[in-house]
Amino acid sequence: MPISEALTMLWRTIGGNSLRGVFLGNYDLIPLDRVADFYRNRMADQEGEEISAAEERLPLWKPEWIPVFSNHRTSQAFVLYLDATSGLLYKWSRYGENNYGTDTEELDSLSTYLEEVADSLEYPAMATRDKPGLIDGALVWQSGIEPGQKDQWEPVAD
Numbered sequence: 001m002p003i004s005e006a007l008t009m010l011w012r013t014i015g016g017n018s019l020r021g022v023f024l025g026n027y028d029l030i031p032l033d034r035v036a037d038f039y040r041n042r043m044a045d046q047e048g049e050e051i052s053a054a055e056e057r058l059p060l061w062k063p064e065w066i067p068v069f070s071n072h073r074t075s076q077a078f079v080l081y082l083d084a085t086s087g088l089l090y091k092w093s094r095y096g097e098n099n100y101g102t103d104t105e106e107l108d109s110l111s112t113y114l115e116e117v118a119d120s121l122e123y124p125a126m127a128t129r130d131k132p133g134l135i136d137g138a139l140v141w142q143s144g145i146e147p148g149q150k151d152q153w154e155p156v157a158d
Contacts, residue, residue, distance in 0.1 A: 006110040024130040026144030027069035038067045124156040132156045
């Protein structure tokens, strides 16, 4: 399965480590070792299961999906994955919402997504999907702030 040049360059640039909260929605870049573990676990979850006709339409995980971003450092209940066949990013949840084949939010290509992150940071007033801000000097995207942090969040100025 070919891995996109953009993804290869992203992981190569950061040395396979995690980047935390840098991406829209406070998503973390999943480190390479955790990508492999996540992928193996999702594929193993499906082995030996009886899959109904409805579930066949919505598989738990497809071999061509590559997990790239996670919504939390320690949990991978919600991830953004790259479909190696189409080259597009999608949301996936182990709880079933926003999975491939349903009302999925397609996030364009990885390159387009990364450009949107960069543009949102450079020109915050023009950000459309999520707004960057600061809490105690750290980057936090508006969609990911906790209710108790709303008073602490300050938008990044242009």
